[in-house]
Amino acid sequence: MSxxxxxKPLPKVDAFDKVTGRARYTDDLKLPRMLAGKILRSxxxxxxxxxxxxxxxxxxxxxxxxxTGRDLPIRYGILPVSQDEHALALEKVCYAGxxxxxxxxxxxxxxxxALGLIEVEYEDLxxxxxxxxxxxxxxxxxxxxxxxxxxxxxxxxxxxxxxxxFAAADHVRExxxxxxxxxxxxxxxxxxLASWDEARLTVWSSTQVPHYLQRALSRVLELPPSRIRVVVxxxxxxxxxxxxxxxxxxxxxKLAIVTGRPVKITLSREEVFYCHxxxxxxxxxVRTGFTRDGLITAMDFDSVLxxxxxxxxxxxxxxxxxxxxxxTYRVPAYRFKGLRVFTNKPPCGPKRGHGTPQPRFxxxxxxxxxxEELGLDPVExxxxxLVEPFSKTVNHLRITSCGLAECVERVVEASGFERKHGRLxxxxxxxxxxxxxxxxxxxxxxxxxxxxxxxxVKVDRGGGVTVYSMATDIGQGSSSVLRTFxxxxxxxxxxxxxxxxxxxxxxxxxxxxxxxxxxxxxGNAAVAAAERMRxxxxxxxxxxxxxxxxxxxxxxxxxxEEGEPEGGLSWQEAVEVASAARGPLVAxxxxxxxxxxxxxxxxxxxxxxxxxxxxAVVELSCDPETGEIEPEEVWIAHDxxxxxxxLLVEGQIEGSVYMALGEALMEEHAFRDGVHRGPSLVDYxxxxxxxxxxxxxxxxxxxxxxxxxxxxxxxxxALLPVIPAVANALADAVGVRIDExxxxxxxxxxxxxxxxxGGPGRVGPKEIPQFEFREPVRVEPPEGPGPWTGPxxx
Amino acid sequence: xxxxxxxxxxxxGERRELAVPAHRTLLEVLREDLDLTGTKHGCxxxxxxxxxxxxxxxxxxxxxxxxxxxxxxxxxxxxxxxxGSSLHxxxxxxxxxxxxxxxxxxxxxxxxxxxxxxxxxxxxxxxTKEALSGNLCRCTGYVKILDAVALAAERMRxxxx
Numbered sequence: 001m002s003x004x005x006x007x008k009p010l011p012k013v014d015a016f017d018k019v020t021g022r023a024r025y026t027d028d029l030k031l032p033r034m035l036a037g038k039i040l041r042s043x044x045x046x047x048x049x050x051x052x053x054x055x056x057x058x059x060x061x062x063x064x065x066x067x068t069g070r071d072l073p074i075r076y077g078i079l080p081v082s083q084d085e086h087a088l089a090l091e092k093v094c095y096a097g098x099x100x101x102x103x104x105x106x107x108x109x110x111x112x113x114a115l116g117l118i119e120v121e122y123e124d125l126x127x128x129x130x131x132x133x134x135x136x137x138x139x140x141x142x143x144x145x146x147x148x149x150x151x152x153x154x155x156x157x158x159x160x161x162x163x164x165x166f167a168a169a170d171h172v173r174e175x176x177x178x179x180x181x182x183x184x185x186x187x188x189x190x191x192x193l194a195s196w197d198e199a200r201l202t203v204w205s206s207t208q209v210p211h212y213l214q215r216a217l218s219r220v221l222e223l224p225p226s227r228i229r230v231v232v233x234x235x236x237x238x239x240x241x242x243x244x245x246x247x248x249x250x251x252x253x254k255l256a257i258v259t260g261r262p263v264k265i266t267l268s269r270e271e272v273f274y275c276h277x278x279x280x281x282x283x284x285x286v287r288t289g290f291t292r293d294g295l296i297t298a299m300d301f302d303s304v305l306x307x308x309x310x311x312x313x314x315x316x317x318x319x320x321x322x323x324x325x326x327x328t329y330r331v332p333a334y335r336f337k338g339l340r341v342f343t344n345k346p347p348c349g350p351k352r353g354h355g356t357p358q359p360r361f362x363x364x365x366x367x368x369x370x371x372e373e374l375g376l377d378p379v380e381x382x383x384x385x386l387v388e389p390f391s392k393t394v395n396h397l398r399i400t401s402c403g404l405a406e407c408v409e410r411v412v413e414a415s416g417f418e419r420k421h422g423r424l425x426x427x428x429x430x431x432x433x434x435x436x437x438x439x440x441x442x443x444x445x446x447x448x449x450x451x452x453x454x455x456x457v458k459v460d461r462g463g464g465v466t467v468y469s470m471a472t473d474i475g476q477g478s479s480s481v482l483r484t485f486x487x488x489x490x491x492x493x494x495x496x497x498x499x500x501x502x503x504x505x506x507x508x509x510x511x512x513x514x515x516x517x518x519x520x521x522x523g524n525a526a527v528a529a530a531e532r533m534r535x536x537x538x539x540x541x542x543x544x545x546x547x548x549x550x551x552x553x554x555x556x557x558x559x560x561e562e563g564e565p566e567g568g569l570s571w572q573e574a575v576e577v578a579s580a581a582r583g584p585l586v587a588x589x590x591x592x593x594x595x596x597x598x599x600x601x602x603x604x605x606x607x608x609x610x611x612x613x614x615x616a617v618v619e620l621s622c623d624p625e626t627g628e629i630e631p632e633e634v635w636i637a638h639d640x641x642x643x644x645x646x647l648l649v650e651g652q653i654e655g656s657v658y659m660a661l662g663e664a665l666m667e668e669h670a671f672r673d674g675v676h677r678g679p680s681l682v683d684y685x686x687x688x689x690x691x692x693x694x695x696x697x698x699x700x701x702x703x704x705x706x707x708x709x710x711x712x713x714x715x716x717x718a719l720l721p722v723i724p725a726v727a728n729a730l731a732d733a734v735g736v737r738i739d740e741x742x743x744x745x746x747x748x749x750x751x752x753x754x755x756x757x758g759g760p761g762r763v764g765p766k767e768i769p770q771f772e773f774r775e776p777v778r779v780e781p782p783e784g785p786g787p788w789t790g791p792x793x794x
Numbered sequence: 795x796x797x798x799x800x801x802x803x804x805x806x807g808e809r810r811e812l813a814v815p816a817h818r819t820l821l822e823v824l825r826e827d828l829d830l831t832g833t834k835h836g837c838x839x840x841x842x843x844x845x846x847x848x849x850x851x852x853x854x855x856x857x858x859x860x861x862x863x864x865x866x867x868x869x870x871x872x873x874x875x876x877x878g879s880s881l882h883x884x885x886x887x888x889x890x891x892x893x894x895x896x897x898x899x900x901x902x903x904x905x906x907x908x909x910x911x912x913x914x915x916x917x918x919x920x921x922t923k924e925a926l927s928g929n930l931c932r933c934t935g936y937v938k939i940l941d942a943v944a945l946a947a948e949r950m951r952x953x954x955x
Contacts, residue, residue, distance in 0.1 A: 186896070658937075
């Protein structure tokens, strides 16, 4: 069936506002009597706060309030299992950049001067800057009430008989990898504006998760959530950076209550680097058994995550480093051991791909090495192991639609990979990799049975339709997706549909823009709500006008019996008929994923109602004299179920490729002597227009049975294969293996020199930290080999 | 307190008079004193290009420009790019091709792009990349932005003929 709106390359809802400067971001907001808030941050990575005295700052004219840790003593955190943060440090600081005090003053300059007057006396403790240091005997304990050895989370799971799988293998290979940390660096610096009116607190914030922010504000400020309104103005990019509740948000709320005046806090770029929650540095070991034909018999994967100072999403991140390896290849037996440790650095968290780009890098580089060892083409090795659509993985993940095989063939064909691989002149190479990603986490962050997304549709007497949803458009276009689905179902032009989003007073629940969940979950809720509205209007029209309900359609702004567009009535008339007959024209829809978790602890991470699949080829050149790498061209095929709007889809794919190339080649969140090496956009290198290569996006549609109009995620999955494809292309170009990212010229030169001396030509970890894991929990694989034949759309 | 300076600025064709501390940047004056919040900030240190505005048609970083130095020059911000309700061809092209995702770098990109097309109506891809290389974007990978500049250039050339 063809669609009128779905699948069309339409401009986004907010495109006009964004190209004219009319879009209002949080820092663009201003209220009468507004104060400026500023935060004092620790210059020490690890220290006890011996004394803190706000009095001199309070004495400065124009200063209205000063807060320290004692004013906000309640702990919070995004995950119920990790309530380990304070809005302002209480007794000790755990990373350089951690907030210790806050000021509200008449203007920014006074607030900044006041920060300098707050007296803080620290007693330094030895900083712990890596997992190896954190785990070492006698290491200082960062959280005194935590597990010994600075251990945050441990996971050990075994699915099927791994040792039997290795025993049956003809070849076994083991490799070690390291993925360095990097950060989101969204262009908009975090900002918040809070206002208190004696009974209710309103907080406008650049957050991806208004609902979770409302919960954290409620907990820390001890106000019922019903008294807190969170609104997200236009948001200037997230990528996961704005999905934790942050100190500045809690502090602004408290300052507004204390002073009785609105308070705005806008972070500097340096402070944004300290907020972080970016990519975990992960050390990995992967060992895989193969038959001589290249079929996987067993896989064993270990990961050690450097978590930074607090929990954040880390409990989930740890499991994500082990969850999705099985979603691209059939792995009959699989063991995963994961460990996250605390260090004295800004907390790591979720960045685009959350916990899965690191293992994907390891796995795809490892498979290229295996292919070489087995004398197989790297694409052929993957072909032999690809997962099947409608199957279940050994770790109990349900796969529905899957266009991975088509992605592989199309990207190989378009790039000429088989013609180029191993055949380009020295200094030029192609690399290949695949991946899969979730379309929303199957389970919510806090355990509950309620819908993860709800949408309300209201029809105005003039025929205008308004869609209400808490889904937060962070630039990815979620508001446009909701409008597209609604307009399609109600047979209207997109411009007839207004979208109201991300406001806890006005809109029904959506858990937030994270884990690539919005198109699938809020989209399904919007479809349900719009279909109910359609049924309400058509039912009333059929009854009142004596028309056949089952033949009625809504198309082009008219209601008519199929095949008779000349008859019938306009949408406006239909609305009046329905309103007179049925009363208020409101409808709601909700979405909750099916029960997907497997029968074991830790099964909450990995399940998703659907997975996107991706295959990528990167062509690059490398100057063997300098080690400089230039990405030349990228081909990428992405199975996203249904392309709801090809402009937005391509934009997400291109943006993913860009961010992946940055991570692969230059982006590095690095520390020296306990402090960030360069918390600025000059020191934190990213690709500019000059380095960005052409991208050939290939959209593969598989029409997922449970997705809205068949759609799955787009926006995160496409990042994953590009990073290993760069490493694999470099190996093809100059014959060296850089088993860690970022792949910088110094590492390439080191490997090239080693190769010249007859060595293996590799830079990468030689060991990963030793840790005594408990015996893995043994989990039986799901019964039967598949294919999966469970219920689809309810 | 800091001594105030009386300034007369010509912003988007309008004369604006105001008293500001001598060290106030053009970025601060535009956003906070004149409520022209279309001009963005991403670093306040001249690293990201989000605050790009035109001074006498040339791109400048408003965060590194003292407001006083803009006196006697024509300041153009994103709010002054459209001609009344008729969008600049670059604005239309950005909308049609999806070149604005989160939109935060968009004002700066548009002004860098507009200055380029003003001095070079037929830029090569390399020339466009060079002209926009000081404007960082984290969403788009620049692909649709470069496409949009090319489309706008084509339409502007056709419009001239």
